[in-house]
């Protein structure tokens with residue numbers, strides 16, 4: 001059984017809930033010890049080398065409008081938001097309610113400051129209205145990696161602002 005993965009049987013879902021007492025990154029555990037402590041230290045220690053490298057490579061500028069696809073727990077989202085300034089904004093989506101709950105909790109300060117929005121939706125069903133983004137990225141995002149690379153990449157291009165860029169990690 002993979003800890004933290006609520007897929008499969010009902011038993012797995014119960015195990016996920018139980019993890020709140022043993023897993024410091026479980027959304028409820030984070031909530032219980034407070035978002036202030038949970039933010040920077042948790043982000044630094046949880047960020048994988050790939051996530052850190054990805055955000056470095058994105059070269060986020062303070063005013064960037066950024067879209068992250070398949071944000072998971074919101075670890076890379078935190079690193080992005082820390083680089084944003086006035087006018088900058090991150091929209092992050094994930095199809096999993098649990099992931100969006102965890103990402104929103106981890107980034108509560110950024111959400112409250114109006115720097116970040118976390119949406120529970122599939123990319124295929126997402127409606128971004130007339131928003132256009134300077135930087136769009138995904139880290140291990142299955143639709144771009146393997147489910148529908150051509151369709152996903154074509155759709156992403158339509159969301160780009162002038163001089164906008166896309167990066168897959």
Ligand SMILES: C[S@@+](CC[C@H](N)C(=O)[O-])C[C@H]1O[C@@H](n2cnc3c(N)ncnc32)[C@H](O)[C@@H]1O
Nearest residue numbers: 070071072094095096099121122123139140142
């Ligand atoms: C392998 S995880 C990577 C999570 C995160 N990017 C990271 O690096 O830790 C893939 C994530 O993409 C989400 N996902 C998969 N297909 C999706 C889709 N069609 N639309 C939105 N999110 C999706 C999953 O729920 C999962 O959280």
